[in-house]
Amino acid sequence: xxxxxxxxxxxxxxxxxxxxxxxxGAAAAKSFAANGAxxxxxxxxxxxxxxxxxxxxxxxxxEAALCHGDVIDKAVPARIVSETVKRFGRLDVLxxxxxxxxxxxxxxxxxxxxxxxxLDLNIRSVIKFMQAAADVMKAQxxxxxxxxxxxAARNGxxxxxxxxxSTKAFxxxxxxxxxxxxxxxxxxVNAVSPGTIATPFHERYSNAQQIEAMRQTIPMGRxxxxxxxxxxxxxxxxxxxxxxxxxxxxxxxxxQLMP
Numbered sequence: 001x002x003x004x005x006x007x008x009x010x011x012x013x014x015x016x017x018x019x020x021x022x023x024x025g026a027a028a029a030k031s032f033a034a035n036g037a038x039x040x041x042x043x044x045x046x047x048x049x050x051x052x053x054x055x056x057x058x059x060x061x062x063e064a065a066l067c068h069g070d071v072i073d074k075a076v077p078a079r080i081v082s083e084t085v086k087r088f089g090r091l092d093v094l095x096x097x098x099x100x101x102x103x104x105x106x107x108x109x110x111x112x113x114x115x116x117x118x119l120d121l122n123i124r125s126v127i128k129f130m131q132a133a134a135d136v137m138k139a140q141x142x143x144x145x146x147x148x149x150x151x152a153a154r155n156g157x158x159x160x161x162x163x164x165x166s167t168k169a170f171x172x173x174x175x176x177x178x179x180x181x182x183x184x185x186x187x188x189v190n191a192v193s194p195g196t197i198a199t200p201f202h203e204r205y206s207n208a209q210q211i212e213a214m215r216q217t218i219p220m221g222r223x224x225x226x227x228x229x230x231x232x233x234x235x236x237x238x239x240x241x242x243x244x245x246x247x248x249x250x251x252x253x254x255x256q257l258m259p
Contacts, residue, residue, distance in 0.1 A: 179248075
């Protein structure tokens with residue numbers, strides 16, 4: 001079903017969605033395109049899924065392109081931002097979504113290699129994307145950066161997820177600090193913090209018992225779906241709707257956490 005365009009000031013905005021091939025990233029990419037934005041869909045391992053996202057966007061009359069790269073490589077974020085600007089001429093919105101747990105590890109199981117990969121993926125890549133995007137946005141005189149945190153940043157995560165949870169706590173804190181630093185350049189910085197969302201993330205890292213235990217803590221009685229996060233990204237990206245909002249971590253979790 002074709003989604004009606006509702007947020008006028010998102011039309012023709014250029015949006016880069018990292019980790020845009022599946023789950024929350026894919027839902028965000030499609031929603032921005034449905035509102036008239038031009039979307040760069042980044043992927044790493046999920047090429048077929050990323051191509052399907054772009055195909056769906058174009059089939060609905062939207063504009064989208066693909067870029068590939070493993071964001072653990074510290075040179076990749078700047079290249080992806082550059083490719084976006086080369087393809088579309090500017091960058092208005094960065095959805096800093098790429099990330100992952102890379103496996104559940106108890107304290108005694110956290111190796112130096114695992115530590116490095118998790119922090120490079122969830123912290124350094126976030127910083128690198130923000131640095132590259134902020135340079136472009138400062139030259140333009142405006143922009144929006146929306147990071148992706150997690151409910152785990154507040155509750156410490158489930159068994160074996162504490163390192164991932166800690167990186168997401170960093171993302172939340174970094175979002176607040178960068179909101180103060182960048183607002184003078186007319187760049188707003190916020191974050192979306194999903195709760196337990198039915199995406200490939202939980203298919204990969206959580207078993208049925210773990211998912212059911214999480215479901216029981218949610219007042220709405222169910223897991224969320226990726227599309228239920230998309231509206232928050234649209235809201236934060238729209239200057240007409242959220243022009244006085246910066247440095248905020250918006251929880252999308254069905255009542256699972258009420259800070």
